[in-house]
Amino acid sequence: MKHIYLIFSSILIFSFFTNCGGNKGLQDRAPAKFQAVYTTTENSRLNLHIPVTVIQDSRISLDSVYFRGMKSALVQNEELPNKYVAEFNIKDSEMVMSSDPREEYGNKAPQKPEKSPFDIESDEAILVFSQNNQKKYYKLSDITDWN
Numbered sequence: 229m230k231h232i233y234l235i236f237s238s239i240l241i242f243s244f245f246t247n248c249g250g251n252k253g254l255q256d257r258a259p260a261k262f263q264a265v266y267t268t269t270e271n272s273r274l275n276l277h278i279p280v281t282v283i284q285d286s287r288i289s290l291d292s293v294y295f296r297g298m299k300s301a302l303v304q305n306e307e308l309p310n311k312y313v314a315e316f317n318i319k320d321s322e323m324v325m326s327s328d329p330r331e332e333y334g335n336k337a338p339q340k341p342e343k344s345p346f347d348i349e350s351d352e353a354i355l356v357f358s359q360n361n362q363k364k365y366y367k368l369s370d371i372t373d374w375n
Contacts, residue, residue, distance in 0.1 A: 254346060255366045259288045259357045266372045272319035276353065278302065278312040278368070287359055293368075294344035294354040302355075 260283035268275045276295055283290075290302045293314045300314040317339040324332050344354050345365065353368045 253365070254354075255364050259283070259290070259355070259359060259364070259366055262368070264370070264372065265353070265368050266374050268374050269318070272317055274316040274318045276300075276314040276316070276371070278314075278355070280310050280312060289358040290355065291358055291363075292356045294342065294348070294356070295371075296350060297341045297343065298339055299342040299344075300339075 261281040263279035263281055265276070265278050268277065274296075276293060278290070278293070280290075290304075290312050292299055292301045295314065295316065298316050300316050302312045302314050305311040305313055324335055326332055346354055346367065348354060348367065351369065351371045353371060355366045355368055357364055357366065
């Protein structure tokens with residue numbers, strides 16, 4: 229009887245650890261149907277555009293993205309609701325330094341580098357999304373630069 233209890237306990241513990249570890253890995257299935265992902269550059273900003281053709285809004289929420297050593301929140305475009313955009317500061321813009329704080333009002337803080345939880349190439353990004361209140365990751369590949 230002790231052997232059966234030991235075997236059953238081992239199987240239960242093993243399945244618990246394998247299920248928990250699997251939630252933190254990259255997802256094989258895309259959380260939505262995407263068109264070609266691309267970037268544009270404006271002044272000191274790099275914008276990552278993620279066009280979505282089909283998504284289940286009630287179950288899936290696109291949260292943020294890791295791209296080229298940075299992390300940024302994804303914002304749904306107001307004019308085109310099927311497009312999500314992440315904005316990255318890529319250049320140090322000139323900052324106004326003054327004894328009058330009102331003159332420094334327009335200064336933007338530089339974006340801090342943030343390492344991706346997975347190894348990716350320069351034409352790849354890690355999409356962070358929530359599905360049924362669980363945080364998950366998906367790799368976006370073949371990102372093109374439009375300039």
